[in-house]
Amino acid sequence: MSALDIPAARQLIDGAWVPALDQRELPVLDPANGKAIRPVARGGQADVDAAVAAARRAFPAWAATSPTERGALLGRWAELIMERVEDLARFEARDVGKPLSGGRMNAFIAQGIVAYFAGAADKLTGVTLPTRSPGYLGLTIPEPYGVCAVALPWNVPTLLTAANVAPALAAGNTVVLKPSEVAPLGPLALAELAREAGLPPGVFNVVTGLGAEAGVALTSHRDIDHISFVGSTATGRAIMRAAAENLVPVKLELGGKSPNVVFADADLDAAIPAIVGSITENAGQNCYAGSRLLVEESIRDEVTERVAEGMRAVRLGTWDQDLDMGPLASPEQRERVLGYLESASADGARLVTGGAEAEVPDEGWFVAPTVFDRVDPGMRIVREEVFGPVLTVQGFSGTDRAIEMMNDTDFGLLACIWTDDVSRALRVAKEVRSGQVAVNQFHDAGVIGFPFNMQKDSGFSSGGGYAALREYTQEKAVAVRL
Numbered sequence: 164m165s166a167l168d169i170p171a172a173r174q175l176i177d178g179a180w181v182p183a184l185d186q187r188e189l190p191v192l193d194p195a196n197g198k199a200i201r202p203v204a205r206g207g208q209a210d211v212d213a214a215v216a217a218a219r220r221a222f223p224a225w226a227a228t229s230p231t232e233r234g235a236l237l238g239r240w241a242e243l244i245m246e247r248v249e250d251l252a253r254f255e256a257r258d259v260g261k262p263l264s265g266g267r268m269n270a271f272i273a274q275g276i277v278a279y280f281a282g283a284a285d286k287l288t289g290v291t292l293p294t295r296s297p298g299y300l301g302l303t304i305p306e307p308y309g310v311c312a313v314a315l316p317w318n319v320p321t322l323l324t325a326a327n328v329a330p331a332l333a334a335g336n337t338v339v340l341k342p343s344e345v346a347p348l349g350p351l352a353l354a355e356l357a358r359e360a361g362l363p364p365g366v367f368n369v370v371t372g373l374g375a376e377a378g379v380a381l382t383s384h385r386d387i388d389h390i391s392f393v394g395s396t397a398t399g400r401a402i403m404r405a406a407a408e409n410l411v412p413v414k415l416e417l418g419g420k421s422p423n424v425v426f427a428d429a430d431l432d433a434a435i436p437a438i439v440g441s442i443t444e445n446a447g448q449n450c451y452a453g454s455r456l457l458v459e460e461s462i463r464d465e466v467t468e469r470v471a472e473g474m475r476a477v478r479l480g481t482w483d484q485d486l487d488m489g490p491l492a493s494p495e496q497r498e499r500v501l502g503y504l505e506s507a508s509a510d511g512a513r514l515v516t517g518g519a520e521a522e523v524p525d526e527g528w529f530v531a532p533t534v535f536d537r538v539d540p541g542m543r544i545v546r547e548e549v550f551g552p553v554l555t556v557q558g559f560s561g562t563d564r565a566i567e568m569m570n571d572t573d574f575g576l577l578a579c580i581w582t583d584d585v586s587r588a589l590r591v592a593k594e595v596r597s598g599q600v601a602v603n604q605f606h607d608a609g610v611i612g613f614p615f616n617m618q619k620d621s622g623f624s625s626g627g628g629y630a631a632l633r634e635y636t637q638e639k640a641v642a643v644r645l
């Protein structure tokens with residue numbers, strides 16, 4: 164079997180790989196050395212118009228296709244993904260800079276997600292409703308929205324493409340996807356596999372390009388029916404304003420500042436490696452990254468030292484060396500993270516390990532795993548999403564204070580609780596304002612079928628499992644006089 168390939172500088176519109184209408188291109192850079200991997204098309208308004216028109220034309224037939232048949236096509240897509248896991252792993256690892264094993268894990272999860280929605284396509288049901296008087300029948304019919312716009316970030320592009328496109332298609336919508344300009348290759352490769360699986364032309368379109376051009380053109384397009392956005396909270400606000408203009412529903416999965424809270428009775432042998440992994444996996448560039456470590460005072464020094472030791476042991480390397488942690492995905496991201504390190508030091512935080520001066524490989528956009536303690540709750544390093552391998556440590560005494568500190572953030576994505584006390588774990592799980600909670604484990608983002616919920620500035624969605632299928636469905640209420 165030859166390697167999976169995608170044509171350079173082409174985007175997928177109406178079933179065909181086409182260049183940008185004005186022939187413009189963008190380079191995609193390798194985070195290991197800054198060199199261009201390949202160009203992609205730099206799509207703009209005209210390309211988005213063409214893709215939305217193709218999706219609109221394809222919609223009636225796709226929506227009318229039986230759910231079983233839609234499921235079968237998605238099932239074929241999942242099979243092709245399984246056959247091409249290594250190719251997909253390479254696209255994502257090289258594009259984002261993560262170790263090959265990380266790319267492989269995400270390709271497997273993407274396969275599981277597509278297979279899940281292949282099976283779910285014919286499980287979507289309406290309900291019958293009680294009526295005020297006899298002689299009437301009330302019922303609901305689940306219906307697709309129409310053309311769904313999907314805009315995605317660069318950190319886990321393959322998985323997020325599967326998680327947002329597969330439920331939309333399973334529910335009978337057609338899709339126009341705008342992947343991130345930083346890492347578009349995995350989504351393009353997945354789209355090629357969908358094409359090979361036999362998805363009709365126009366059902367799944369991809370326009371590549373910049374957020375300010377193709378992204379804005381897509382999310383403010385007058386002829387879309389739904390927006391699904393995953394990315395930063397700042398862009399999420401802009402998208403929501405665009406959605407308001409056109410009055411389309413919007414699903415937002417945004418940033419995070421997730422706490423790992425460690426009580427004195429926790430199993431530290433399990434907690435420490437998980438805490439280190441939670442902030443170094445994908446170089447800390449995960450929305451659910453465990454960037455705030457809250458530790459009960461009596462074990463604070465021990466935990467800080469053991470976590471720092473774990474961070475120092477993280478092996479840095481390029482995607483093909485397949486070690487523990489790669490470079491950051493772009494030079495802009497590295498500058499941004501280094502700016503946070505400077506601000507933390509200027510604000511008086513104590514650097515425990517890592518930092519801007521720490522040794523990293525010569526080439527590539529690396530930042531060393533970093534721990535700060537003696538931080539103040541008002542510091543930027545504690546309040547803002549850094550999106551890099553940077554952890555802050557704060558101490559607490561007692562469960563009430565732990566909950567207060569966990570909730571002292573604008574974000575509400577994931578909270579991880581480490582304790583041996585079941586009733587305390589459940590109390591904290593109930594009182595923390597977070598869309599997801601993990602107890603005695605770091606969140607396994609790979610749980611297929613688990614709702615990926617958000618609260619507060621992290622957005623609102625249930626982008627996982629059966630609820631995601633509902634997210635891409637509107638209900639029609641029908642009342643009948645018999």
Ligand code: NAD
Pocket residue numbers: 314315316317318319341342343344372373374375377378379382393394395396397398399401402416417418419449450451548550576617621
């Ligand atoms: P970003 O907001 O800069 O960009 C996301 C996407 O939106 C890209 O495709 C970009 O080109 C596009 N875009 C940018 N400006 C736009 C605009 N005005 N209108 C329309 N589209 C626009 O985010 P990023 O830097 O690519 O990704 C990092 C962020 O993503 C982090 O905040 C991270 O927490 C978040 N994220 C969240 C989740 C989640 O499930 N909650 C998952 C992964 C990443």
